[in-house]
Amino acid sequence: MISGEKGFLFGMLRVNSLILKIILILLIAILIVPSIMLVFPVARYIVGAIIGFFVFELIAKAFGNNVLTYIISAVIIYFLVFKYIFVSASLMMIYIFLGAGFFSVLIWGTARFSKD
Numbered sequence: 343m344i345s346g347e348k349g350f351l352f353g354m355l356r357v358n359s360l361i362l363k364i365i366l367i368l369l370i371a372i373l374i375v376p377s378i379m380l381v382f383p384v385a386r387y388i389v390g391a392i393i394g395f396f397v398f399e400l401i402a403k404a405f406g407n408n409v410l411t412y413i414i415s416a417v418i419i420y421f422l423v424f425k426y427i428f429v430s431a432s433l434m435m436i437y438i439f440l441g442a443g444f445f446s447v448l449i450w451g452t453a454r455f456s457k458d
Contacts, residue, residue, distance in 0.1 A: 372435045376428040389431050390423040396434065397422060 379386045398415045405411045422430040 368439070371439075372432050375431045375435055379428065379431060386427060389434070390427060393423055393427075393430050393434055394419050396437070 375385075375389060379389060397418050398411075401415045401418070402411050405414065
């Protein structure tokens with residue numbers, strides 16, 4: 343750590359690499375949705391509906407549109423939406439980042455800046 347630097351986080355952000363900064367921003371972005379769900383209870387229902395649609399679409403693509411799809415979807419949605427909603431919301435954000443290609447920026451974009 344730089345001498346005279348106050349605070350662990352700010353000193354660490356100045357000394358360490360860009361990858362650490364990107365990981366820190368990613369963690370903050372992942373934890374925003376559960377934080378919003380704690381502050382605004384209506385957001386819990388909205389996020390639950392989005393997770394339910396994600397799960398149903400993934401299972402419908404795998405099993406087709408039949409009774410087995412509805413049974414498996416109901417069981418998985420029960421656990422993801424009603425039991426573990428905050429963990430599911432964080433995982434949903436990771437899934438969205440993967441779909442948007444965020445991790446390709448982390449892997450390929452930081453290789454250019456890490457060579458000092």
